[in-house]
Amino acid sequence: MKTGTITAVVGVVIIVAVASMFAFRTPAEAPAVTPTPGFQDATAPASDSGQFIQLQPSTTPNTSLLPSVSPAAGTTQQNTTTAESIAISIDDTGFTPRTVSIASGTTVVFTNNGQAKHWPASDVHPTHQALPGFDAKHGLETGETYSFTFIKTGSWNMHDHLNPSATGIITVQ
Numbered sequence: 001m002k003t004g005t006i007t008a009v010v011g012v013v014i015i016v017a018v019a020s021m022f023a024f025r026t027p028a029e030a031p032a033v034t035p036t037p038g039f040q041d042a043t044a045p046a047s048d049s050g051q052f053i054q055l056q057p058s059t060t061p062n063t064s065l066l067p068s069v070s071p072a073a074g075t076t077q078q079n080t081t082t083a084e085s086i087a088i089s090i091d092d093t094g095f096t097p098r099t100v101s102i103a104s105g106t107t108v109v110f111t112n113n114g115q116a117k118h119w120p121a122s123d124v125h126p127t128h129q130a131l132p133g134f135d136a137k138h139g140l141e142t143g144e145t146y147s148f149t150f151i152k153t154g155s156w157n158m159h160d161h162l163n164p165s166a167t168g169i170i171t172v173q
Contacts, residue, residue: 085109085147090118090140094166095158101171107149108170112140119161120146126164131156 085107089096091114102108110120117139122131136146139162150156150172160166 087111088120088168089113090120090160090166092116092118092163094160094163095120095168098168099171100169101173102150104151104153104172105149106172107147110136110140110146110148112142112144115142117141117162118166120158121161123157123159123167125159125161128161134158136161 084105086100086102087109088100088111090110090112093114100108112118119136119139120134121128121136122134124130128135131152134148134150134156140146150170153172155169155171158168158170
């Protein structure tokens with residue numbers, strides 16, 4: 001045989017050997033693929049049978065790559081939370097905390113810790129239509145609570161309907 005023919009035959013044998021390794025592997029030998037949360041392929045193979053499944057977007061955000069940020073010296077930091085609920089006190093001097101940032105879907109529980117009745121509601125006084133639904137509809141007695149789940153993103157001004165100069169802001173992200 002000529003050298004060129006031998007090289008061609010050896011090349012074909014190598015290609016056939018490599019192809020057969022992939023063609024006859026079992027599913028257990030297949031490499032594991034872990035999709036990145038929120039970025040799954042919509043047409044990922046379900047198995048070696050060639051069937052495809054529709055993957056749903058991840059509901060858990062991957063925050064491991066986000067930088068940690070601290071407020072600069074001399075700045076005022078807002079209270080920020082990703083909890084499912086947070087508490088805001090309302091008393092005779094106003095809301096505490098007065099300004100909060102929350103994730104969409106967070107429930108805010110307002111508690112009257114004052115001596116008089118207090119009525120948390122969205123602006124604009126007296127109609128409370130800036131964020132319809134965010135309105136206790138009555139003055140809360142001392143110790144009474146009112147809860148509202150914030151879904152719509154944006155900055156929502158609030159006030160005490162019975163003392164409109166007591167104001168605050170809830171930012172929903």
